[in-house]
Amino acid sequence: MTDAPLPELMPDASVADPYGTLDPATLRHPDSLKWTMYPEGVIPLWVADMDYPVAPPIVAALRERLTRGLGYHQLLGDPTLGTALREHLATQGLTDLPEDGLTFLPGVVPGLYAAVNGLTQPGEPVLTMTPIYHPFHLAITEQGRRVAAAPLREGQTEGGQTRWEIGWEALEAAAQGARLLMLCHPHNPTGRVWDAAELARLRDFVLEHDLYVVSDELHADLRYTDAPFEAFAADPRVRDRTITLTGPAKAYNTAGLGIGAMVGHDPALVKRVKTAAGGLMGHPSALSVTAWQAALRGGGPWLADTVKYLRGNRDVMAAFLQTQLPWVRFSPPEATYLAWLDLRAHPRAGDIQKFLLEEARIAVHDGPIFAPEDLKPRYQGFIRLNFATSRALLVEALERMARALGAEVPVQR
Structure with a gap:
């Protein structure tokens, strides 16, 4: 892993970042399974929902609906x-x-x-x-x-x-x-x-x-x-x-x-x-x-802007992995805000989800959950990572992951 900074991964300060102000303290409200499943300080990139506010047309419609029976x-x-x-x-x-x-x-x-x-x-x-x-x-x-x-x-x-x-x-x-x-x-x-x-x-x-x-x-x-x-x-x-x-x-x-x-x-x-x-x-x-x-x-414009932002997050992650963790096998998704990462080359592949939670303080889904019982060993060492958060939180999570994984020398499979 190189220690070279990657300023291109962060948003240009002169360009408005629609989700750049997401605050973990606000996201960690008691109704959020995603943000309360793990202790404070853990960045949750596991269950499939986005950290972004609901589209304004939906919020307005719900408020109006509550004025009726x-x-x-x-x-x-x-x-x-x-x-x-x-x-x-x-x-x-x-x-x-x-x-x-x-x-x-x-x-x-x-x-x-x-x-x-x-x-x-x-x-x-x-x-x-x-x-x-x-x-x-x-x-x-x-x-x-x-x-x-x-x-x-x-x-x-x-x-x-x-x-x-x-x-x-x-x-x-x-x-x-x-x-x-x-x-x-x-x-x-x-x-x-x-x-x-x-x-x-x-x-x-x-x-x-x-x-x-x-x-x-x-x-x-x-x-x-x-x-x-x-x-x-x-x-x-x-x-x-x-x-x-x-x-x-x-x-x-x-x-x-x-x-x-x-x-x-x-x-x-x-x-x-x-x-x-x-x-x-x-x-x-x-x-x-x-x-x-x-x-x-009325949600189309919001969705288009959000997909554009997610595409940017996907590309940021792809660039980060290519430069910082080139041994991680990754196919950039064509849809969804979920990344399927192959970390089987790492010595801790056998408990990689636990390792990342404890050492990097990020929560991801463990690969074996995506297989029936007899095929779970096939996907040990994979993780699913949800990148639907702010650019800053995503980069922080990736940097934590790189520091933790970089402490070990990957083995050849």
Whole structure:
């Protein structure tokens, strides 16, 4: 590790930094799981929410909503939200949704559980790709199914950077006996946005193996590319076998206002999945409906500015790792505000999350959590790092990490 200063990583003092005034003392309020899970002085870069204030149009809409009654809202499906969401989904290729093709949920994770329950039987394998957001494999194992895991493979870009790719041979082997593919698009934790060629091949695979698909597209609006997002079900060939899950929680930083949507072009399939959960599913709250309405109606400028800031944070982190910790393997995410870092070359890879917490005073997610039990050792030494904070806090966290990791000499793998 070099001790050379990296002034280019910090914001230019002459340029306004919209999130430069974030104060840890203010962020550490008693309602924040992220900031109170660990002791004071630890920079929390773990759970997936942003440190940024909620978009002003959402705050204004919530305040206005509180001037009216809080009795039962449109529990059968809010028509205002439904119309706005259909228009938004159409830009992602989900056009011509039938009348009964959209239903609201208390969140995306309940949709994952409902899809497993409604489309598979106990004891059956359920296909997914690892590493993966851990409720995927929990939704499988906690309901008595088996995880049929296909590990992603480490490819490379033309520039030589690591690029996570679908492991087609592993996917083929894992698919035997499965009836459901659980897809994460964009992918959490690697940040991949599956491209047109990958999606086309994956659709062919689904048709060949006669699979249902539940596609978690929660991070679709947090992309670092100007190309339109292509939903998995944008192709009419797979529409009648796909359930798409989405929500505002990640893009608009409203995870505390639980709401999501289940979308499908086959109303019978949507009904089958929702019915599988029955009364256990619950429903979104009145305020969560209002928040999502406001996000779709007026949150676009805020989201665009925030994605631009996040892209800057991503690039700052990439530059820092390249110069200060070049042995860390890292593929800059194409979406999400989550970085998947490979620290397996470090002598403390076996307890890297604990090491960084104790020695660097930063909290990150440990890699093995993103795999089912039998594959956890494969991801020991990886971490997932949330970079949705101020530029200054991110750089401080990275510098702490470099100092801690630099105290050891990486080993060759």
